[in-house]
Amino acid sequence: MTVRMQACAASDAVREDTHLTIRQSGQREVFCGLTGIVWLHRKIQDAFFLVVGSRTCAHLIQSAAGVMIFAEPRFATAIMEEKDLAGLTDANIELDRIVTQLIERRPDIRLLFLVGSCPSEVIKLDLSRAALRLSQKFSPDVRILNYSGSGIETTFTQGEDACLASLVPVIPPTVASECSLLIVGSLADVVEDQFVRLFESLGIGPVQFLPPRKSTALPSVGPNTRFLLAQPFLADTARALEERGAQRLVAPFPLGVEGTTRWLAAAARAWGVDEALFEKVTQPYRARAQRALTSYKHELAGRRIFLFPDSQLEIPLARFLSRELAMELIEVGTPYLHRAHLAEELEMLPAGTTLSEGQDVDLQLDRCRAARPDLVVCGLGLANPLEAEGITTKWSIELIFTPIQGYDQAADLAELFARPLVRRARLVA
Amino acid sequence: MQLTVWTYEGPPHVGAMRVATGMEGLHYVLHAPQGDTYADLLFTMIERRNKRPPVTYTTFSARDLGGDTAELFKNAAKDAYDRFKPEAMIVGASCTGSLIQDDPGGLARSLGLPIPVVTVDLPAYQRKENWGAAETFYQLVRALAGPSAPAPGTKRPERVEGARPTCNLLGPTALGFRHRDDIIEITSLLAKLGIDVNVTAPMTAKPTDIARLGNADFNVVLYPEIGAQAATWLQRTFGQPFTKTIPIGVSATRQFIEEVAALAGVDPAAVLEASASRLPWYSRSVDSTYLTGKRVFIFGDASHAVAAARVASDELGFKVVGLGTYSREFAREIRAAAELYGVEPLITDDYLEVEAKVQELQPELVLGTQMERHIAKRFGIPCAVISAPVHVQDFPARYAPQMGFEGANVIFDTWVHPLMMGLEEHLLAMFKDDFEFKNGAQPSHLGAGHAVLRDDAKEQPAPEMIVQNVISVPAAIWAADAESELKKIPFFVRGKARRNTERFANENGVATITIETLYDAKAHYAR
Ligand code: SF4
Ligand code: SF4
Numbered sequence: 001m002t003v004r005m006q007a008c009a010a011s012d013a014v015r016e017d018t019h020l021t022i023r024q025s026g027q028r029e030v031f032c033g034l035t036g037i038v039w040l041h042r043k044i045q046d047a048f049f050l051v052v053g054s055r056t057c058a059h060l061i062q063s064a065a066g067v068m069i070f071a072e073p074r075f076a077t078a079i080m081e082e083k084d085l086a087g088l089t090d091a092n093i094e095l096d097r098i099v100t101q102l103i104e105r106r107p108d109i110r111l112l113f114l115v116g117s118c119p120s121e122v123i124k125l126d127l128s129r130a131a132l133r134l135s136q137k138f139s140p141d142v143r144i145l146n147y148s149g150s151g152i153e154t155t156f157t158q159g160e161d162a163c164l165a166s167l168v169p170v171i172p173p174t175v176a177s178e179c180s181l182l183i184v185g186s187l188a189d190v191v192e193d194q195f196v197r198l199f200e201s202l203g204i205g206p207v208q209f210l211p212p213r214k215s216t217a218l219p220s221v222g223p224n225t226r227f228l229l230a231q232p233f234l235a236d237t238a239r240a241l242e243e244r245g246a247q248r249l250v251a252p253f254p255l256g257v258e259g260t261t262r263w264l265a266a267a268a269r270a271w272g273v274d275e276a277l278f279e280k281v282t283q284p285y286r287a288r289a290q291r292a293l294t295s296y297k298h299e300l301a302g303r304r305i306f307l308f309p310d311s312q313l314e315i316p317l318a319r320f321l322s323r324e325l326a327m328e329l330i331e332v333g334t335p336y337l338h339r340a341h342l343a344e345e346l347e348m349l350p351a352g353t354t355l356s357e358g359q360d361v362d363l364q365l366d367r368c369r370a371a372r373p374d375l376v377v378c379g380l381g382l383a384n385p386l387e388a389e390g391i392t393t394k395w396s397i398e399l400i401f402t403p404i405q406g407y408d409q410a411a412d413l414a415e416l417f418a419r420p421l422v423r424r425a426r427l428v429a
Numbered sequence: 430m431q432l433t434v435w436t437y438e439g440p441p442h443v444g445a446m447r448v449a450t451g452m453e454g455l456h457y458v459l460h461a462p463q464g465d466t467y468a469d470l471l472f473t474m475i476e477r478r479n480k481r482p483p484v485t486y487t488t489f490s491a492r493d494l495g496g497d498t499a500e501l502f503k504n505a506a507k508d509a510y511d512r513f514k515p516e517a518m519i520v521g522a523s524c525t526g527s528l529i530q531d532d533p534g535g536l537a538r539s540l541g542l543p544i545p546v547v548t549v550d551l552p553a554y555q556r557k558e559n560w561g562a563a564e565t566f567y568q569l570v571r572a573l574a575g576p577s578a579p580a581p582g583t584k585r586p587e588r589v590e591g592a593r594p595t596c597n598l599l600g601p602t603a604l605g606f607r608h609r610d611d612i613i614e615i616t617s618l619l620a621k622l623g624i625d626v627n628v629t630a631p632m633t634a635k636p637t638d639i640a641r642l643g644n645a646d647f648n649v650v651l652y653p654e655i656g657a658q659a660a661t662w663l664q665r666t667f668g669q670p671f672t673k674t675i676p677i678g679v680s681a682t683r684q685f686i687e688e689v690a691a692l693a694g695v696d697p698a699a700v701l702e703a704s705a706s707r708l709p710w711y712s713r714s715v716d717s718t719y720l721t722g723k724r725v726f727i728f729g730d731a732s733h734a735v736a737a738a739r740v741a742s743d744e745l746g747f748k749v750v751g752l753g754t755y756s757r758e759f760a761r762e763i764r765a766a767a768e769l770y771g772v773e774p775l776i777t778d779d780y781l782e783v784e785a786k787v788q789e790l791q792p793e794l795v796l797g798t799q800m801e802r803h804i805a806k807r808f809g810i811p812c813a814v815i816s817a818p819v820h821v822q823d824f825p826a827r828y829a830p831q832m833g834f835e836g837a838n839v840i841f842d843t844w845v846h847p848l849m850m851g852l853e854e855h856l857l858a859m860f861k862d863d864f865e866f867k868n869g870a871q872p873s874h875l876g877a878g879h880a881v882l883r884d885d886a887k888e889q890p891a892p893e894m895i896v897q898n899v900i901s902v903p904a905a906i907w908a909a910d911a912e913s914e915l916k917k918i919p920f921f922v923r924g925k926a927r928r929n930t931e932r933f934a935n936e937n938g939v940a941t942i943t944i945e946t947l948y949d950a951k952a953h954y955a956r
Binding site: 078097098122150151155362382 | 435439464467488554784
């Protein structure tokens with residue numbers, strides 16, 4: 001605990017001197033937290049996400065999900081109508097009716113999230129009370145929780161933070177006296193399995209994950225829990241876990257060889273793993289990942305990159321791109337800068353990096369055009385217009401949907417940035 | 430509240446965006462939270478637009494709600510004017526924006542901008558995308574063309590002797606199904622008749638063009654869902670009549686030619702004479718015999734669905750087994766058409782209901798929106814898209830209108846190709862016992878075209894399985910000889926024969942399916 005707090009404080013002081021931060025408030029061109037449902041429902045396989053919102057919310061999720069693979073996906077929207085706005089009593093009665101209908105239709109559901117939206121918040125529909133009320137009705141078969149994914153409260157990946165934070169209070173306390181490791185933040189199953197194998201080789205365990213793949217197999221948490229954040233956008237979840245006595249292991253994020261090594265090392269230190277063993281276990285992975293990165297480094301070294309704010313992954317990504325692929329950072333945007341969780345990352349960025357927090361998209365586009373970067377990382381609304389201006393882009397949402405963490409994904413991550421450049425070079429017509 | 434899994438239409442402000450994005454020189458300032466900016470990607474990704482939609486979102490947050498969101502709106506509108514210098518502006522609120530009751534119209538007017546500012550008030554909790562587009566277009570037309578309206582009751586002056594007749598094309602927007610190419614097709618058709626297009630709107634028009642809509646002799650309403658409301662007002666205000674026929678398919682195109690010729694006072698004979706679509710001949714060629722009576726399910730916006738039903742039935746010889754729309758505003762049109770084909774009209778925006786209907790009807794072809802494409806894919810039924818909502822593949826690189834004679838050619842190809850090739854079907858039957866023909870082999874033409882099926886393969890049980898699970902409960906048992914007789918039936922119709930026989934057996938309480946049951950069922954289902 002003390003170590004962590006020191007790290008927080010120290011990094012703050014250093015950071016202010018070394019990086020230039022642009023803060024602007026204007027139009028923000030980012031998704032709201034509802035978007036997280038698109039990957040969270042795949043991760044927690046017995047959970048259903050019911051957005052209480054408007055047609056816009058339904059349309060957003062549908063557009064972000066892109067494909068309608070499932071006839072009846074494990075998410076839906078209770079679209080509010082004129083009469084729901086008229087009185088909260090009616091809105092609550094309606095909500096109960098819809099939830100009942102839903103649970104009857106989907107008996108496979110064990111966990112239901114009522115997800116708040118801008119409209120539900122503006123009219124002050126209290127979903128936590130609704131969740132309590134409905135839990136009483138449907139427990140123990142279905143657990144009902146609530147969180148907000150609204151655009152007035154949350155930006156894109158913060159939806160996952162809100163979702164996981166809502167799970168923390170129902171996580172059972174640990175009973176064992178031994179320390180356990182909790183990995184927090186959704187990762188692709190394949191990445192989780194790789195980490196499980198690595199921790200096992202290092203003698204670190206037991207290892208649990210939040211979110212779990214099944215809501216019926218929640219991890220446990222208590223003062224013996226040490227947790228590693230796998231994602232940089234989990235401020236509220238971390239705070240909630242800390243309130244349960246768990247301790248965050250200070251580390252950068254597991255992107256790239258260096259990030260992954262230092263992330264694993266944080267756990268290794270906490271478990272007192274012998275340095276020689278750590279070296280022996282990780283060395284082959286590091287060597288393999290570095291080999292795989294080589295060709296991408298040729299492609300990317302010296303290229304100038306501009307990142308628009310999107311997922312909060314931007315700072316760890318920038319660190320990876322500059323240190324392992326020798327890219328030049330022009331501007332690193334992030335919707336929100338959590339200085340404590342990103343302290344390690346910020347220290348590793350080249351001194352004097354231009355960061356931007358928040359957004360005025362028009363002004364940022366002006367800066368981007370003026371800088372003529374070789375590659376721009378941005379959302380889907382901006383990508384084609386920039387390409388049409390002759391600026392090569394990488395859509396940022398792919399960084400969320402692709403497994404990119406860990407050693408064996410380091411090269412895949414590099415490839416995501418190299419591909420648009422390779423493609424641009426290939427096309428003659 | 431309404432439980433919604435997938436939606437056919439976005440909220441009404443997305444309709445307003447379709448109008449603004451289709452136009453030039455118009456800017457939309459929208460009071461909305463940050464997440465609502467997702468709508469930009471519909472245009473930049475699905476339609477591959479090379480510019481951002483001309484929309485400024487205020488992106489207010491919870492923090493602003495306690496403070497001054499009105500000021501935020503004014504600043505956003507002012508900045509948007511300074512940066513984009515539009516000819517005109519529309520202002521409004523999204524679903525959340527409307528709840529905070531800031532009165533975007535009043536705020537924008539208080540800025541005293543030197544351009545027309547039009548307020549579009551869209552009831553976000555009652556209406557949907559197409560309605561929003563229609564209302565926005567109507568408000569724009571009223572505001573911009575209104576000032577040049579003649580005094581009420583004034584008679585339209587006669588066209589100057591010798592001047593070519595002119596019309597406006599009303600209804601096309603951004604993100605419309607083939608609007609881009611329909612405009613070209615219909616403009617050239619009108620040119621052949623000696624009719625000039627005064628303005629095409631909203632798509633391609635500037636606010637200054639909207640202002641001169643009244644100059645045309647009449648209006649052509651290509652998409653009533655979006656253009657009819659404005660056309661009605663123009664008729665009332667400028668005395669401009671408007672067309673009622675949607676020129677989709679050969680007969681409707683010919684009817685449309687006659688209709689516009691009458692409105693323009695020109696002779697359609699030469700154009701009708703030269704009417705050049707391959708559809709009628711292709712449909713008569715012997716290869717098309719197998720199209721006869723193919724059972725087709727049609728769903729979409731009302732105009733496209735009604736037009737598709739007519740083409741399917743009258744020009745391709747299909748049998749319409751289902752017809753529906755997601756637009757309740759146009760339910761009447763669908764009901765009338767459904768009566769024509771003797772089917773139950775399906776008026777719903779509940780995707781699951783549409784899916785259940787397709788499953789129940791087991792059509793051989795689905796003509797629908799992107800949503801029905803997914804349904805059809807899941808059931809392994811051939812499908813073609815005929816209406817919005819659209820996806821990226823509905824903006825093909827090639828010229829592919831739906832309207833006019835070329836549109837009819839496009840329709841023939843896109844509806845017929847997913848079905849089994851006629852001659853190929855015969856050849857397959859003739860050679861079915863050859864050793865190269867492995868049992869269960871896919872017809873060759875389904876190989877590449879049905880790549881889409883593979884995408885989903887991991888997620889879904891095989892379509893065949895779904896269908897059987899549904900139809901054959903409780904299952905009758907196949908006797909061995911019946912089973913081997915079934916194997917003699919060509920594989921590409923075997924699945925259907927199996928299903929029909931089982932359904933027949935179940936409906937008639939037959940527990941064991943014998944060879945006799947098989948042929949009884951065949952006779953029962955024979956058309
Ligand atoms: S959640 Fe973040 S801010 Fe709070 S104590 Fe932990 S590191 Fe510090
Ligand atoms: S920003 Fe708000 S209103 Fe818009 S989609 Fe997100 S939650 Fe719904």
